[in-house]
Amino acid sequence: MNNTNTDCFVSVILPLYNDSRIITIVVDEIVSILKENYQFYELILINDGSEDDTTEQVEDCLHKYSGLRLINLSRHFGTEIAISSGLDTAIGDFVVILLPDCDPPQLIPELIRQCQDGKDILIGVRKNRLDDPLWMRLGVNLFYWTCQHLLHIPLTKNATQFRVLSRQVVNALTYVPDNYCYLRLLSAYIGYRSQTFTYTPIKRYKKVKKRGLIASINLGLQIIYMNSAHPLRLASYLSILASGFNLLYMFYIVMVYLIKNKVAEGWVTLSMQNAIMFFFISVILGIICEYIGLIFAKSRGWATYYIADEKNSSVFIVERDTYNVVNDSKDIAI
CATH class of the missing domain: 3.90.550.10 (Spore Coat Polysaccharide Biosynthesis Protein SpsA; Chain A)
Known part of the structure; x- marks a missing residue:
């Protein structure tokens, strides 16, 4: 020994x-x-x-x-x-x-x-x-x-x-x-x-x-969501960015209305704006749902x-x- x-x-x-x-x-x-x-x-x-x-x-x-x-x-x-x-x-x-x-x-x-x-x-x-x-x-x-x-x-x-x-x-x-x-x-x-x-x-x-790939992704997401508030901060930044784009678009609409005599319907621009906005909303909701799911799991009090x-x-x-x-x-x- x-x-x-x-x-x-x-x-x-x-x-x-x-x-x-x-x-x-x-x-x-x-x-x-x-x-x-x-x-x-x-x-x-x-x-x-x-x-x-x-x-x-x-x-x-x-x-x-x-x-x-x-x-x-x-x-x-x-x-x-x-x-x-x-x-x-x-x-x-x-x-x-x-x-x-x-x-x-x-x-x-x-x-x-x-x-x-x-x-x-x-x-x-x-x-x-x-x-x-x-x-x-x-x-x-x-x-x-x-x-x-x-x-x-x-x-x-x-x-x-x-x-x-x-x-x-x-x-x-x-x-x-x-x-x-x-x-x-x-x-x-x-x-x-x-x-x-x-x-x-x-x-x-x-x-x-x-x-496996799915198990690795799940583990990585769990590590991130359980140990960092940065994804929530990212969701806040995306919300601010999306709001800023929306304000710019509103300003653009006002300028077009004041400058041009005849305004085209502009369905392409409208569709693009809706797509971008819904993209940001989806990302933000996805992140928030992950945190809500973890809060729910912790609230059950299981061993x-x-x-x-x-x-x-x-x-x-x-x-x-x-x-x-x-x-x-x-x-x-x-």
Whole structure:
């Protein structure tokens, strides 16, 4: 065992969704690394409504390894919510978040060491996106540029879910009562001492899990609408601009009436004006509807997630003689 890190409790959160083919290998790697470097640890496996035999595979691991906890969510809520449920139950001094199909567990000891040296948040950043299709890379670059330069949303470009959080940061994150929290952005909003690290994701599947076009667009819109008031400000600017055009057109009508003796009907101009005005109105209504929909969703008061059941390892994490329990209290003065 490496004695440099044994004085801390490490929690690892692993969100799972239809990962039965790789879960045994991943758990074996993570547990081996934790056991080699730390005396106190826990591996929290969040089953996010998997439709395969992920639950059965994890239950087999519970009987084989120590320090494992399984949380079965009642349905599929998504990776962000699954990680949030893990943060709510993690008890470690440092909490590691990683995805089973692409994040390398071998980096955990070095990342924990950096946190012990004074960092509260370590954020994983993909080295490149060469595996993504061209349309995805172009869309991602445009999205990050828009967020950083136009909307002033502090997103870290190419940031992943792989990160390490101190106990203070975890407490701050779990205090935020937001059903639509985006953890990669929320980590930046709460402050604390943060640092990025670049790594190359691994591939445990031949076909890497990818977010589709529609899902990517929905996620991008949710991030923008939930974290910036700039779209509403844009709607205000468009309203002012449309009103200005309308005033100019009214002035144009008055001038034509005063200067010309015979005024043409001008159906082309009238049609163009109506088209422009309805375009602005449609854009403004679309943006307002998105915000109203989010306000409605928040007003329902539903819980962020629901847990179906929770199971723990049947194996002790440490030897009995290391427990902090007093067997004989006759010499203790109270």
